[in-house]
Amino acid sequence: MTLEQNTYVKERFSERYGVELRALKESKTPGTKMPDFELFSGGKREAVLEVKRLESTPRTEANGWRVTQLSACVQRAVRAKDNGPSRVIHRIREGSKQLNGFDEPKILVFVNDEELLDVHDFDEAFRGSLVYRTDETGYYENTASKRLSDARIGREKLTIDLYIWIDRRRAGAIRFRPTSERGRNLQRRFFAPTALETGRVRGTVPGG
Numbered sequence: 001m002t003l004e005q006n007t008y009v010k011e012r013f014s015e016r017y018g019v020e021l022r023a024l025k026e027s028k029t030p031g032t033k034m035p036d037f038e039l040f041s042g043g044k045r046e047a048v049l050e051v052k053r054l055e056s057t058p059r060t061e062a063n064g065w066r067v068t069q070l071s072a073c074v075q076r077a078v079r080a081k082d083n084g085p086s087r088v089i090h091r092i093r094e095g096s097k098q099l100n101g102f103d104e105p106k107i108l109v110f111v112n113d114e115e116l117l118d119v120h121d122f123d124e125a126f127r128g129s130l131v132y133r134t135d136e137t138g139y140y141e142n143t144a145s146k147r148l149s150d151a152r153i154g155r156e157k158l159t160i161d162l163y164i165w166i167d168r169r170r171a172g173a174i175r176f177r178p179t180s181e182r183g184r185n186l187q188r189r190f191f192a193p194t195a196l197e198t199g200r201v202r203g204t205v206p207g208g
Contacts, residue, residue, distance in 0.1 A: 088125035
């Protein structure tokens, strides 16, 4: 992660929640990537934290999009492999590897700069499905991401105790997704979110 994003997350958590994050030193072992931060409180490390960014992707042919000019003011851009949940799944897999060597509770933070993604893409990536509802059709479960989710992060996703989603494109809105009792304890002790921010990844966590 870049220095700018490190600073953003550190300052955001400090200002909003009074949380102290300390940068972890780089590993001296070739090919080993350390998490970005430790959450420090009362003279000890309470958790380790990794940050992953979801970059904004300009809709251009250079980025793999097929762009069609529909009118003077309207374009249609299509890219076969641009799938929000798959991008999230890839970063969960990366983050779990970096956090795996620590005994302390593990936090994975997403900084989302992509206007077409939101926390529902995380929910779909984690569960492998997402439920849609309208007054006309009732409930509809989209399971398009289930096979990829099960294959890529079936076990890894539950090694992370607390996921935090920050939407920079939406005024820095923050959402929490605990997956374990350790994660819920971290959330209660250090982040004290509002009811709007809180959510469980339903359908996977016992009691969720």
